[in-house]
Amino acid sequence: MQIEHIGVVKCQQRFRYEAPRQGSIAPANEALIVLKDDKSFTEALNGLSEFEYIWVIYEFHLNQTWHPLVRPPSDDVGKLGVFATRSPHRPNRIGMSCVRLAEITKITLRIEKHDLLDGTPVLDIKPYIPYADSFPNASAGWVDRREEIEYKLSIDCLAARQMEWVKENAGWDLKNFLLIQLRTEPDNGVRKRIKHIKENSYVISYRTWRIEYQIDFEDCLVNILCVSTGYESSAFNFVSDDVFNDKEIHKLFVKKYPFN
Amino acid sequence: MQIEHIGVVKCQQRFRYEAPRQGSIAPANEALIVLKDDKSFTEALNGLSEFEYIWVIYEFHLNQTWHPLVRPPSDDVGKLGVFATRSPHRPNRIGMSCVRLAEITKITLRIEKHDLLDGTPVLDIKPYIPYADSFPNASAGWVDRREEIEYKLSIDCLAARQMEWVKENAGWDLKNFLLIQLRTEPDNGVRKRIKHIKENSYVISYRTWRIEYQIDFEDCLVNILCVSTGYESSAFNFVSDDVFNDKEIHKLFVKKYPFN
Structure with a gap:
């Protein structure tokens, strides 16, 4: 299956160590998504600005290889199957992040609370729909067991x-x-x-x-x-x-x- | 960017008209995801069974073309930009659904509350992590305005x-x-x-x-x-x-x- 990028992320974070582990913990983090300059993409954004959150589907462009087992960024967890993590080292380099949509200007989306890196190729944008996407009480294996102290x-x-x-x-x-x-x-x-x-x-x-x-x-x-x-x-x-x-x-x- | 399928969905629903609009409204709906018979995929599932919900990233395999404007399955909404909808007619045929994970047996995942079609090629599986994925109060434009009567x-x-x-x-x-x-x-x-x-x-x-x-x-x-x-x-x-x-x-x- 051949996939074409529809745009690119522009932001301050260029290297993996600079990005937050998840966008939701980085409220002040801003970025732009600049879509390709194509009339049809302007139309395709019609109605999106009314949504508070959006899904960004993107390519983990810094990764070329994958391993079945990875070590998540958390002590005491050990190695886990890559499908049980959100690690970028996956068989298909597809990432998805829910980010806050601040503003749309023509083909540029300003987003907040993101974990994306500068230069990330964007593959798709979808609205965040709470009744389909939100399960606040879902149990989450090792993520739930992680004891995290916030400074x-x-x-x-x-x-x-x-x-x-x-x-x-x-x-x-x-x-x-x-x-x-x-x-x-x-x-x-x-x-x-x-x-x-x-x-x-x-x-x-x-x-x-x-x-x-x-x-x-x-x-x-x-x-x-x-x-x-x-x-x-x-x-x-x-x-x-x-x-x-x-x-x-x-x-x-x-x-x-x-x-x- | 070249993408390879990692598995396929097996279920009763073969045609688009048979699928629910979203998996979350179809609690009794079951399916299997059968991964390719590859030792590394068995390992890659390690730890996933502890998660209650998973994301299935897949190909909208019945669609070949896309249009910037689409008509969502709802009266009174009119045409909307495809990025403001979850329509399968997208520039990149990538779908994502949050489904309930019932059981994993070797390389077969039994899932519930899904909206997938039989034969859908699966591209990735990720754990559902509430703190990153759940925003129950996010406003959702036309979806919020839709008045839906449940029978x-x-x-x-x-x-x-x-x-x-x-x-x-x-x-x-x-x-x-x-x-x-x-x-x-x-x-x-x-x-x-x-x-x-x-x-x-x-x-x-x-x-x-x-x-x-x-x-x-x-x-x-x-x-x-x-x-x-x-x-x-x-x-x-x-x-x-x-x-x-x-x-x-x-x-x-x-x-x-x-x-x-």
Whole structure:
């Protein structure tokens, strides 16, 4: 069966480690779905804007292989059959996510609460119909047994200003990234780029940026302390060697917030 | 993107008019999903049996073309964009249904409350996870505005015995068919094979079988009166002309329940 993409996802999250485990736990997460510029797709969206949630059917484009058994992102579960999980490593690379529909403008859909990655090819869009799709009390095997502690985020004044600066000048929404990544297991570095620097203190990486935080395990609180550059100061001497094309913005950041 | 089927649906419903509009309104509807006989698929099902509901991703195999605008199975709605509906006539023929998982035996899944057709190629199976999939209060545009009256079924003693006979001898579950088809708009023949014979009296066809019923519109009740054969008595003289290969069973039925 041959499948053609009807559009593509545009958002900040480019790598798997940046995406939330499910869209429903990432309320601030926004994306665009841009359909192919085809008159019939404009028509095919007719009436959809009245729906609050939609299903996005898409291709897990970063996966080429699959295995019958996978390890879900949860301790104590062990290996499970891939059909008992929502893992992207499936015989057919088809994903489906229920996301909040914010707005439709011609062939562009603005969505919220999503877990999609930038560049994801979209295969279909369907309305979310509660009487067909919603079974809130359905039992869910290992997912039900998972004991998940949810951490709250508190952001220090300095960190808040720095993140605001990064958003305005570099375009990255670090706060949204932290809300997603540090919500559960903020000290578990298996699927996140986390470094334990001293007792209760950690640094998480987002591309070339570093964010320092402390964990209060007793009160389930993550305290965001400050943002820093991932570059060594010496790196700025070799501006030609700028693979991520962002040394200029980091130099400006360091000028405003010098290396501690 | 190339997609391979991982299995196929086996059930009584072969044609579109036989399927319920959504699986959730057809509690008695059973089917089997038989996966390809492959060791890795047995493993891939590991842990799934603990889930109460599953998503079946499948191919709408009876559809080859699509149109941007479609008319949903509901009066007063008019034409809608195909992305605002669950119509099978989509740019990519991908369907998804949430069904109840009853039992898994090796590579065979017994499911309930489904809206699938016999022979449907299955592309993927995913667990239903309430926190990611369930939004019971999501608003749903035209689906919310649809005023739907639900009819109850009452089955006369004769009809009950006849349907039991047909189930045992011909293998067709007429009761399940009627529960699905006469639940709403029992007098609307647009998508059902219904004939209005006299005031409040109707006949609905299921393959070569006919079922007579009366509608009490005031109390929203459908009264099933009797089952009859779709063959004229003369048709039994030409047994060689037996395209549906069921004249023998109809002859036995008529012997037990003579033409009225």
